[in-house]
Every structure is written in C-alpha cells, then in structure tokens.
Amino acid sequence: MEHQKVDGRKARGEKKRRAIVEATLRVIERDGVAGVTHRSVAREADVPTTAPTYYFATLDDLLIATLLWSAEELCNDMLKVVASGSAREIARCLAEAVDENRGRTLAEYELYLLAGRRPELKPAARRWLDLAVELADPADPVGFRAFLAAVDGLLLQGLIADVAPNEAELEPIVSFLIRGRDDFTAVPREE
Amino acid sequence: MEHQKVDGRKARGEKKRRAIVEATLRVIERDGVAGVTHRSVAREADVPTTAPTYYFATLDDLLIATLLWSAEELCNDMLKVVASGSAREIARCLAEAVDENRGRTLAEYELYLLAGRRPELKPAARRWLDLAVELADPADPVGFRAFLAAVDGLLLQGLIADVAPNEAELEPIVSFLIRGRDDFTAVPREE
DNA sequence: AAACTTATGGAACACTTGTTCAAGTAGTGG
DNA sequence: CCACTACTTGAACAAGTGTTCCATAAGTTT
Numbered sequence: 001m002e003h004q005k006v007d008g009r010k011a012r013g014e015k016k017r018r019a020i021v022e023a024t025l026r027v028i029e030r031d032g033v034a035g036v037t038h039r040s041v042a043r044e045a046d047v048p049t050t051a052p053t054y055y056f057a058t059l060d061d062l063l064i065a066t067l068l069w070s071a072e073e074l075c076n077d078m079l080k081v082v083a084s085g086s087a088r089e090i091a092r093c094l095a096e097a098v099d100e101n102r103g104r105t106l107a108e109y110e111l112y113l114l115a116g117r118r119p120e121l122k123p124a125a126r127r128w129l130d131l132a133v134e135l136a137d138p139a140d141p142v143g144f145r146a147f148l149a150a151v152d153g154l155l156l157q158g159l160i161a162d163v164a165p166n167e168a169e170l171e172p173i174v175s176f177l178i179r180g181r182d183d184f185t186a187v188p189r190e191e
Numbered sequence: 192m193e194h195q196k197v198d199g200r201k202a203r204g205e206k207k208r209r210a211i212v213e214a215t216l217r218v219i220e221r222d223g224v225a226g227v228t229h230r231s232v233a234r235e236a237d238v239p240t241t242a243p244t245y246y247f248a249t250l251d252d253l254l255i256a257t258l259l260w261s262a263e264e265l266c267n268d269m270l271k272v273v274a275s276g277s278a279r280e281i282a283r284c285l286a287e288a289v290d291e292n293r294g295r296t297l298a299e300y301e302l303y304l305l306a307g308r309r310p311e312l313k314p315a316a317r318r319w320l321d322l323a324v325e326l327a328d329p330a331d332p333v334g335f336r337a338f339l340a341a342v343d344g345l346l347l348q349g350l351i352a353d354v355a356p357n358e359a360e361l362e363p364i365v366s367f368l369i370r371g372r373d374d375f376t377a378v379p380r381e382e
Numbered sequence: 383a384a385a386c387t388t389a390t391g392g393a394a395c396a397c398t399t400g401t402t403c404a405a406g407t408a409g410t411g412g
Numbered sequence: 413c414c415a416c417t418a419c420t421t422g423a424a425c426a427a428g429t430g431t432t433c434c435a436t437a438a439g440t441t442t
Binding site for chain 1: 223224225297300301303304306307308313316317320333334336337339340341342343344345347348350351352353363364366367368
C-alpha cells in the first residue's frame with residue numbers, strides 16, 4: 001500500500017543521479033572544483049557525456065547538489081572530531097583529516113569557499129557549525145566558538161604545511177583549547 | 192655608476208608585468224581563481240590579449256606570481272591583526288577583513304587552498320604564519336599556535352556567515368583566546 | 383645609420399567547454 | 413497492442429580557452 005509501486009525507470013534514474021554526484025565529489029577530491037566539467041564527471045561516473053546535463057540543468061546545479069550531499073558527511077566527520085571527547089582523540093581525528101583524508105578535506109574546504117561566493121550554498125556549508133553549537137550546548141559558548149574556529153584553522157593550516165602535522169603535534173594545542181572544560185563530550189545524535 | 196643605466200624597455204616591461212599581476216589579483220577578488228584567464232586579465236589590465244603570455248610562460252606561472260606578490264600584503268594584514276595588541280583592536284581587524292575587505296580575504300583564502308594542491312606555493316602561503324611565530328616569540332607557543340589557528344577559522348567562518356560578524360561579536364572570542372597573556376603585543380618589524 | 387635586442391599586438395590554431403537537439407530505447411498504464 | 417512517460421545517447425554548435433606565430437615598432441648599442 002501507500003503506493004509502494006514506484007516507477008522502475010525513476011528508481012534507476014535516482015540511482016544514476018546519485019552516482020553522478022558521487023563521481024563529482026571524487027573529481028573534486030582529485031582535481032579540485034576547477035576540474036569539474038560535464039565531461040570529466042561523466043567519464044568518472046562512466047556515463048555518456050550528456051547524462052549530467054540530463055539530471056542537472058546546469059553545471060552549477062551539479063556543484064550545488066554535490067555540496068549539499070557532501071555536507072552531510074562533512075557534518076558527521078566534523079562532529080566526530082569535536083565530540084570525540086579527549087584531546088588525544090580530537091588530535092587524532094584532525095591528523096587523519098590532513099593526511100589519510102587529505103583529498104577529502106581539501107575538497108570540503110574548496111566547497112566551503114565556493115559558498116563564500118554563492119549565497120545559496122551558505123546554509124549547507126554552515127551546517128556542521130550550527131549543529132555543533134546546538135548539540136554540544138556548552139556551558140561556555142564563547143570558548144566553544146573559539147574551539148570551533150581553531151579546528152577550522154588547524155585543518156586549513158595543516159593542508160598547507162610541508163608535512164602534515166601528526167597527532168602528537170596537535171594534541172597540546174587541542175588540550176590548550178579545551179582545557180578546564182569537559183562540557184562538550186559526545187552527545188549521541190538521535191536518528 | 193654601478194651600471195645605473197637600465198634598459199628603458201625593460202623598465203617599462205617590469206612596470207607592465209606588475210600591472211598584469213595587480214590586475215590578476217583584482218580579477219580573483221571579483222570572480223575567484225576560476226575567473227582568471229589570459230583574456231580576462233588582459234581586459235582588466237587594459238593590455239592586448241597576448242601580453243600575459245609574453246610575460247608569463249603559462250597561466251600557472253601567472254597565478255604563482257600573483258600569489259607570491261599578494262603574500263607580502265597578506266602577511267602585513269595578518270600581522271597587523273595578530274600584533275595589534277588589544278582584543279578589541281584584533282576583533283576590529285577581523286571584522287573589517289570579512290566585511291569591507293571581503294573580496295580580498297576571499298581571494299587570499301582561495302590562493303591559500305591553491306597552495307594545498309601546488310606544493311611550490313606552500314612556502315608563500317605559509318609565510319605569514321612563520322613570520323608571526325618568529326616575530327611574536329611568545330612565552331606560550333602552544334597558546335599562540337591555537338590563537339593563530341582560531342584567526343584563520345574565524346575569518347573563514349566569517350566569510351560563509353549570513354551576515355558578517357562584527358567587532359562586538361568577535362571581541363569576546365578573541366579575548367578568550369588571548370586571556371591572561373600580553374606577550375605578543377606589537378613587535379615593530381624592522382625595515 | 384646600421385645592427386641588435388626587446389616589446390607589442392593582431393591573426394590564427396587546435397582544443398575544450400556548456401548546452402541543445404533529435405532520434406532512439408525501455409518501462410508503465412490502459 | 414497502443415499511447416505515454418522517462419530515460420539514453422551520439423552528433424553537433426557556438427563560444428571561449430591557452431598558446432603559437434610573425435610582422436612590426438621602439439629603444440639601445442656600435
């Protein structure tokens with residue numbers, strides 16, 4: 001019941017649509033936003049050249065869809081970082097973000113900056129910040145804001161370092177930022 | 192003496208070369224790195240289409256030259272921020288950077304991220320950080336690193352805010368970051 | 383003035399881009 | 413079986429790209 005009968009064509013279409021978005025994110029990770037073209041995405045997703053145009057009216061729409069989709073994962077990653085409790089764990093997450101997940105982090109910050117020029121993307125780019133503030137609800141909102149800013153800064157600076165900073169280097173800085181407070185330990189996120 | 196006699200042609204060439212770099216920076220401020228093409232730069236600098244190619248072997252070289260050139264100003268701006276002493280002054284500098292100088296700040300962070308993908312740009316992008324650490328020589332290096340990271344984060348987050356944060360909002364956060372320390376007041380930079 | 387270097391700038395080339403179009407296939411409902 | 417809708421896809425187009433080339437102008441040296 002509840003019109004379970006979905007159009008098989010639309011179902012496959014949706015799947016392809018998502019595949020295209022995922023391919024776009026991979027292209028951004030590899031070559032940056034500059035490397036995103038209908039053709040590069042089509043090649044990456046292994047679909048014909050015109051497929052992205054069919055599903056997304058314009059290239060901008062494709063970029064927007066990709067940002068919106070990746071915002072969810074960014075959100076989870078970031079919240080995992082700020083909510084993981086101990087300074088050591090936070091430092092480890094940060095170190096991973098600028099090493100193993102370097103491409104991904106770069107992609108996320110490129111999309112971040114894209115939002116600086118496309119107002120309609122701002123809410124998506126800001127989502128993890130808003131969520132973090134809301135979930136953590138720290139006793140010291142000012143200190144928490146400072147901590148969140150520093151997380152962004154540490155990641156950004158880690159991306160342009162000669163060698164990516166490791167957990168051991170980041171840990172004291174994180175410690176400094178959260179010293180004397182344990183009010184934003186993990187708050188489980190309801191499903 | 193000391194071969195004061197410079198070739199008048201080369202002199203004008205150097206001037207034009209600089210004009211092209213400055214035009215490139217203006218293009219980036221207006222349209223982002225994506226908007227930089229030989230032709231758009233030539234139009235902005237009011238020189239023929241082939242002029243940028245004559246002075247810069249490739250488009251990449253032009254971007255690199257622009258980053259290197261702007262790094263100096265970025266450096267000065269940033270140092271003014273971190274060395275201006277009081278939390279209020281720092282907050283005012285930050286508020287200006289994301290409001291009046293929004294385009295400029297966006298441009299600088301785009302070049303920042305570009306360095307993430309072009310290793311040869313990293314030293315230039317990192318210059319203000321290195322200089323800040325060296326000049327300030329704070330008694331508490333860890334706290335200072337945290338402060339520097341937070342400056343980057345506050346600017347970045349200010350760029351994607353719905354309305355740019357003002358001095359009053361930023362001041363308490365800055366205060367929190369530099370609380371209990373006055374060891375990085377302005378150190379005049381020798382000429 | 384002749385020989386040289388350097389700067390200038392229009393024309394053109396090969397290539398990639400976003401997007402359109404029309405012809406096609408395949409799944410759906412009557 | 414027949415309309416109907418949704419998806420698929422290759423060909424094609426106009427526009428813009430980085431870059432090369434070459435004839436010329438301008439400044440410098442001998």
